[in-house]
Structure formats: structure tokens, C-alpha cells
Amino acid sequence: MANVYYSKNQENFLLKIKEEIKDNFKNCNKIAIKIHFGEPGNKTAFKPEDIKPITDILNELNINFFLFDSPVKYNSLRDNPDSYKNFAIKKGWGRLGEIRTNDEHIDVKGENLTYEVCKELIDADAVLVISHVKGHVCTGFGGAIKNLGMGALTKKTKGDIHYGGEPVLVGECTQCGACERACPLGTLKVKDKPVFGICYGCSNCVYACPNSVLKTRVNYFDFLLAEGAAVAQSKFKKAYYVSFLKNITQLCDCESDPGEIIANDYGFLASPDGVAIDMAAHGIILKNEGEDVFLKYNKKSGTEQVKAAEKFGMGQSKYNLMEL
Ligand code: SF4
Ligand code: SF4
Numbered sequence: 001m002a003n004v005y006y007s008k009n010q011e012n013f014l015l016k017i018k019e020e021i022k023d024n025f026k027n028c029n030k031i032a033i034k035i036h037f038g039e040p041g042n043k044t045a046f047k048p049e050d051i052k053p054i055t056d057i058l059n060e061l062n063i064n065f066f067l068f069d070s071p072v073k074y075n076s077l078r079d080n081p082d083s084y085k086n087f088a089i090k091k092g093w094g095r096l097g098e099i100r101t102n103d104e105h106i107d108v109k110g111e112n113l114t115y116e117v118c119k120e121l122i123d124a125d126a127v128l129v130i131s132h133v134k135g136h137v138c139t140g141f142g143g144a145i146k147n148l149g150m151g152a153l154t155k156k157t158k159g160d161i162h163y164g165g166e167p168v169l170v171g172e173c174t175q176c177g178a179c180e181r182a183c184p185l186g187t188l189k190v191k192d193k194p195v196f197g198i199c200y201g202c203s204n205c206v207y208a209c210p211n212s213v214l215k216t217r218v219n220y221f222d223f224l225l226a227e228g229a230a231v232a233q234s235k236f237k238k239a240y241y242v243s244f245l246k247n248i249t250q251l252c253d254c255e256s257d258p259g260e261i262i263a264n265d266y267g268f269l270a271s272p273d274g275v276a277i278d279m280a281a282h283g284i285i286l287k288n289e290g291e292d293v294f295l296k297y298n299k300k301s302g303t304e305q306v307k308a309a310e311k312f313g314m315g316q317s318k319y320n321l322m323e324l
Contacts, residue, residue, distance in 0.1 A: 002273030002316050004280040007324035010053070013268040016324050017242065018057050020270055024240045025126050031058065031065040032124035034147060036132065037088040037099075040077050041256030044247035046132050048092045054130065054242065055096045065128070066098040070118050072254060073155045073162070103154045108231045110312075112219045113164060116154035117232045126238035129274065133243050133281045135250045135262060137184050138165070138202035138221050140294040141302025142252050143278040144241045145309045149229035161225055164218030165201030169193060171213030182208035184299045204299055222300075226308035233274060233314050241277045243269040245284065250297045262293045275315030278306050 005020070007013040025031060033055070038045025051067075058065050067088075071080055078084045084101040093099055105116035121127050129144055136142035150158050167179070173193040180190045182204040187197030194205070194214070203220040218224065233239050245266035250259030263285050271277040282302055286292050295301040310317045 001318045001320050002271055002276035003322055004269055004271040004273070004276050004319045005322050005324055006267065006269050006280065006284070008267035009324070010268065012324045013270070014053050014057065017054060017270055018061075020240065021057060021061060021063070024238065024272060025063060028125035028238070029064060030125050031063055032121050032127045033065055033067045034121060034127055034129045034151060035067055035069060036147065036151060036253045037067075037069055037078075037084070037091060037093055038253050039256050040087060042253055042258055044134070044249050044258055044261070045253035046130075046244070048096050050244065051130060052096060054128075066100050066120075067093060067096060068100045068118070068120050069151055070153065071101060071103050071155050073159045074254075079155065105154045106235070108235060110227045110231050112224055112227055113157070113160055115228050115231045116157045117235050118152055118154065121152055121232065122235045124237070126240065127236045129239060129241045131241070131243045132247070132253055133245050133285070134248050134252055134258065135294055135298050136252045136302075137298060138162075138200050139225060139302055139305050140298040140300030141278075141282055143243050143281050144274040145226055145229045145278050145305050145314070146252070148232045148274065149225035149305070152232035153228050157228065161221065161228060162201040164216065164224050165203040165221030166199050166217050167194070167196060167203070167205050167214045168217055169213060170215045171211065173213055174211055176210060178208040178210055179205035179214060182299055202300070220304070222304035223308045226305045226314070227312045229274065230309055230312035230314035239272070239274065241271050241274045243277050243281050245269065245281055248285065259297075262297050263289050271319070273315040273319070275306055275309045275317055276319035278309075279303070279317045280319050280321055282306065
């Protein structure tokens with residue numbers, strides 16, 4: 001069972017983080033901080049001042065680091081290394097340290113796909129994965145697994161995961177409408193059979209079909225994302241995870257408008273285990289909110305990816321919550 005450290009108090013949390021960094025990053029000369037710099041226009045994604053207390057600790061301990069994210073597949077300032085880096089610098093991230101946003105990679109073969117894992121993360125002595133916990137249109141919930149299962153992979157692999165989760169009709173449709181009701185985009189319409197409009201490949205419609213006549217092109221989105229995160233982590237020399245339960249929006253930081261805040265702020269988590277930290281974040285939010293806000297707003301709870309990541313060997317879903 002993995003330890004997950006939890007506090008609502010930032011000062012207590014930072015004291016623990018300092019101890020954990022000292023213990024876990026001994027003899028590390030260069031740390032990659034895997035972070036999402038936020039889509040232009042998004043007001044609830046991380047800001048440099050959120051992360052500065054952690055980079056201050058690294059500076060105090062004389063640990064070199066750089067901040068890293070990979071380019072995205074869709075049309076955005078974040079879709080190529082140069083414009084993404086310039087955008088991040090303009091947003092003030094350069095004040096914290098060096099920014100890297102390139103797409104150099106090595107191929108890692110998984111059960112479902114060959115994943116292009118970003119070389120900057122593989123080459124670093126350790127990866128500090130700092131995640132903003134929030135909702136996500138494809139996975140319901142997004143935390144550490146999402147941070148690596150998209151953000152540690154190239155734009156090509158991001159596209160392969162979305163494509164791989166798309167539905168294909170393989171049998172006789174009874175026009176029951178379950179798939180239409182499950183589509184978070186509202187773009188799937190059932191006529192004499194399902195007609196797929198704009199599709200992000202979330203696989204919700206495939207899960208929902210009671211007659212199993214919808215199949216994914218490759219596998220469920222949650223499985224592909226989880227496998228991507230697991231194969232990336234397997235190539236890191238070391239990893240440690242920090243998650244912020246703050247500004248929990250319906251949608252993710254890749255959206256310029258991530259929708260409404262769907263839960264209160266619940267503090268900070270840290271763990272050497274990327275699966276345990278997501279399970280703990282999910283559990284804390286649901287327990288305190290008294291309902292599954294991810295299922296309510298995004299039509300998927302989010303534990304599908306967590307269980308899949310455990311199956312792919314990324315970590316353990318059972319955790320020991322240590323309140324600081
Ligand atoms: S996979 Fe299915 S539910 Fe998801 S966006 Fe595409 S059509 Fe809609
Ligand atoms: S859920 Fe399956 S059977 Fe029902 S309308 Fe959709 S494809 Fe047809």
C-alpha cells in the first residue's frame with residue numbers, strides 16, 4: 001500500500017515536500033518538473049506563483065531543474081515547441097527556471113500502441129510530476145495519470161490515443177439511444193444507427209451500448225491513456241508526484257474555457273505512487289462533495305483510468321492517507 005501525504009495547509013505541506021525531495025532526489029543533478037503551463041485564456045490552470053514555493057525548495061537544496069510540457073495535437077499556440085515555449089515565458093513561467101517544450105522522443109511498445117515518450121523526461125535524473133486535479137471531457141477526472149498519459153507523450157501519440165478510443169459499429173443497432181445519452185459532447189445522434197459527429201474518442205458510447213455492437217478502434221480511451229502513463233513512468237529514472245486540489249473545474253487545462261468549478265478546494269497531496277495519488281484525490285473530492293461530481297458533469301467517474309494504470313504496473317490503487 002502506498003503512502004499519500006495530505007494537507008489542507010500549504011505551509012505544513014511544503015515542509016513535508018522538502019523532506020520528500022531530500023529523500024527521493026538524493027544524488028540527482030537534473031530534475032524535470034512535468035507540468036501543464038495552461039491553454040491560452042484558461043484562468044484556472046497553474047500559475048507560476050502556485051509552483052514557486054516548490055521551485056524555491058529545489059533552489060534551496062541546490063537541485064537543478066527545468067520545467068517541461070509537450071506540444072498538443074489540436075490547433076493552439078501550444079501546438080509547436082517554439083510558440084508553446086514563447087507563450088509559457090510570456091505567462092511568467094521563465095521566472096521560475098528553464099522551460100522546455102520539445103517533442104523529441106523514444107518509441108516504447110505497449111500492449112495497445114507504440115507510445116512516443118518524451119526524451120527530456122527519460123534523460124532527466126528524476127521527474128517531479130506536479131498535477132492540477134480537475135475534470136476531463138474524456139476521462140471524467142484528470143490528475144497525475146492524465147498529466148503523464150498525455151503530457152509525457154508526443155502530439156502524434158496524443159492523437160493516436162484519441163483515435164484509438166473512437167467507436168466503430170460492428171453489429172445490429174436497436175436504436176436504444178444509450179450511446180447518444182452517454183456522449184459528453186452531444187455530437188453522437190442515433191437515427192436508424194448511431195451517427196458520429198465530432199468525436200474526441202472518449203469511448204463513453206462504447207461502454208454504454210447494452211448490446212455490445214460498438215467497439216473501440218484500438219481500446220478504451222482510459223486504457224490507452226493509462227498505458228501511455230505507465231510506459232512513460234517505466235522509462236523514468238525516478239518519479240515523485242504532487243497534486244493540487246484547487247480550482248477543480250469541469251474540464252481540463254487544455255481548454256481556454258474549462259467550464260465551471262465543480263468542487264471546493266481540498267488542499268495538497270504528495271506520493272511516490274502516481275496511481276495512489278489519483279485514487280486519493282478522487283476519494284477526497286467525492287467524500288467531501290457527497291456525490292460523484294465527475295460522473296455528474298462529465299458522464300464518467302474517472303476511476304477507469306486509475307484501475308487500468310494499476311493493471312499496467314504504474315502503481316497501486318490502495319493507499320494509506322497520511323494527514324499532515
Ligand atoms: S467516443 Fe463516443 S461518446 Fe465519446 S465523443 Fe466520441 S461519439 Fe461521443
Ligand atoms: S447504444 Fe448500441 S444499440 Fe443502443 S443506439 Fe447506440 S449503438 Fe445502437
